[in-house]
Amino acid sequence: MEVQAMPCGRGRCIVATADFDDDEIVFSIPRKAVLNVQTALPNVNTSVSQAIPDMPSWLGLTTLMISESFRQDSKWAPYFSVLPQELDSLVFWSDSELAELQASTVAHKIGKVKAEEMFSQHIAPLGLTDCSTDMCHRVASIIMAYAFDIPEKISTTEGDTSLGDVEDELISDDEGDEKTLLSMIPLADMLNADAARNNARLCCDNEDLEMRTIKPIAKGEEIFNDYGQLPRSDLLRRYGYVTKNYAIYDVAEISTESMLTAFRNGTIQTPNLEHLSDQDLERRVELAEREGVYEETYDLAHPGPDGPSIPDELLAFIYLLLVDNENFESITKSQTSVPSRSKLATELVGKVLVDLLRAREEEYATTIEEDDILEAAESIPRRTKMAIQVRLGEKQVLRDAIREAGSFRGDNKRMRLPTVTKTNGTVQNGKRRGEEVSKPIKKGRFQ
């Protein structure tokens, strides 16, 4: 094998001991060397093997690994012995460490309490001696950071029914029709990842699993697998590390409830913005749901070739809250569709979004400039430094989104504001006299 495992600043890493071309096999793993319900479940005791099919795949594999780790003669013992004892995934952070994430929504996605409920409900009744909650967290977190979802290999051997029921329960089919098996793959899971430096990926098309290059690799270079285009918040939550290479995938979330509260409370700073009654607001939210643009939270990103910072759905949602009654009724009756992005990006939508995004920015206790200074400090603990990078990344996304919203110049003529008091005492909604509000355009859902 033309690779070598060695310690590095990222735990262990795998380094090439020869040159590789593009799309060359770096190493192969026989499927029987993979740990999953197909390979390991028949060995575990009856109560465990009967319970696992009722568990979600991550919990089933957690139970399987814990149970297997208690077996004196487990063939996986050498593998288990090299798995890490400690991880930096967010589930292991103390409250004060988590507080450093400030207003990042990742702190609410850790799922520690829910996981503990699952451990009590499913694993505790199995009576596995010495199995503690800490051990369950450790194994579940290793699975989160190390396991692969591999396509199920359907057995063609007639009469092979040994795992039929188990497979039905534990094989997930979340990617289209392809059923996958959550699996621990020794050696393949020794590869680190680093956004721009990834140069290999696991290929499951053949009998053996193959780690193949996705670009040429020179002798001496580290081999990196691709963990996906993850924002640093998720990288930290799942893998317990962050690097600046992932900054391009950072996202900041804004919750719809917080935006609706700002509308209800009248905290939007736009002058003359007509107050919507709760009932009106409700109708507009229902229309957003019907048009498929309502989300509980919206992800903002850095603008780039893949798209703008502010998603179309968020623009459409704010547009539906701000559009004048005439156009609102017209869309409701499906005489008009929600317009395209260029028409959604009205000056008013931009202005309101700037207010909402600034309010979101203020939920973080420090500014970008303060974080830049804090992050540069040498004496800072490792977890604090990672938390600063996450929250800083989110604030930078918010700043991009604010800049983008502030550049909206679309016509406000269909907006329900600002109200303009005419000298003769009549009030118009900002549209020029005689201006046509909307022609019935094509019906249909927001694209």
Ligand SMILES: C[S@@+](CC[C@H](N)C(=O)[O-])C[C@H]1O[C@@H](n2cnc3c(N)ncnc32)[C@H](O)[C@@H]1O
């Ligand atoms: C699949 S394992 C990779 C092998 C791991 N280094 C080991 O020694 O077992 C994933 C873990 O490796 C570490 N890791 C991977 N890529 C990294 C990187 N670029 N920087 C720092 N740590 C990294 C993280 O701790 C992550 O949870």
